Amino acid sequence: MAGVITALISSLDPEKLLRSGGYILLFAIVFAESGLLIGFFLPGDSLLFVAGMASAGTLTSQVGSGSFQLNIWVVLIGVFIAAVAGDQVGYLFGVKAGPALFRRPDSRFFKHEHLETAQEFFDRHGPRAIVLARFVPIVRTFCPIVAGAGRMHYSTFVRYNVVGGLIWGVGVTSLGYFLGNVDLIANNIELALILVVALSLIPVVIEVVKSRRARIRRSAAGATASSVDPDSTASSVDSTTS
Numbered sequence: 293m294a295g296v297i298t299a300l301i302s303s304l305d306p307e308k309l310l311r312s313g314g315y316i317l318l319f320a321i322v323f324a325e326s327g328l329l330i331g332f333f334l335p336g337d338s339l340l341f342v343a344g345m346a347s348a349g350t351l352t353s354q355v356g357s358g359s360f361q362l363n364i365w366v367v368l369i370g371v372f373i374a375a376v377a378g379d380q381v382g383y384l385f386g387v388k389a390g391p392a393l394f395r396r397p398d399s400r401f402f403k404h405e406h407l408e409t410a411q412e413f414f415d416r417h418g419p420r421a422i423v424l425a426r427f428v429p430i431v432r433t434f435c436p437i438v439a440g441a442g443r444m445h446y447s448t449f450v451r452y453n454v455v456g457g458l459i460w461g462v463g464v465t466s467l468g469y470f471l472g473n474v475d476l477i478a479n480n481i482e483l484a485l486i487l488v489v490a491l492s493l494i495p496v497v498i499e500v501v502k503s504r505r506a507r508i509r510r511s512a513a514g515a516t517a518s519s520v521d522p523d524s525t526a527s528s529v530d531s532t533t534s
Contacts, residue, residue: 327382
């Protein structure tokens with residue numbers, strides 16, 4: 293089992309993915325992670341960052357033999373289109389599936405807790421969640437689906453979707469491109485990726501803590517309400533009035 297997990301993690305290495313699949317695989321992964329249920333586990337943030345570094349020529353002599361460099365303009369335009377299109381598909385899927393999605397049983401690629409986390413995130417931030425969710429792994433996959441299921445106004449969704457795709461897709465890729473020219477980053481790619489992943493996990497941790505606190509408060513409020521005996525309260529009122 294451990295060998296299978298190791299192989300899976302290795303196969304999702306951003307650098308290997310780019311070398312093996314190039315532009316097509318890059319755009320396909322961004323598209324899938326932006327709105328398809330099966331895309332929530334894909335390495336979005338780190339993949340964009342490495343794609344930026346590859347466009348800067350940083351990976352040319354770092355992996356295997358031969359040159360490996362992407363065109364930054366092709367990457368930026370393709371990533372932006374893929375990110376926006378992915379969210380659009382997620383929204384339309386949410387519109388079509390609607391409430392049935394929340395009744396769907398758990399499976400290998402679908403967990404209710406992911407959908408509920410995205411719902412809570414959307415409820416907390418409103419339309420801005422479409423932009424903010426881009427930087428929260430898992431949530432960014434399910435948030436457009438929740439927006440569609442909740443019948444968010446389409447024109448509003450499109451506006452926030454475009455802004456989110458631009459800030460996330462173009463922004464993270466550009467960050468990798470410019471930092472790729474920094475010797476400290478270029479000579480320590482593994483550490484740079486660990487940092488990117490760690491930063492991308494911070495919003496997840498914050499959301500988990502907030503969700504747990506919200507559940508505790510709701511449970512406490514429910515317990516307090518149930519501890520109040522309506523009959524005794526009514527009796528007290530009657531005795532007071534008499």
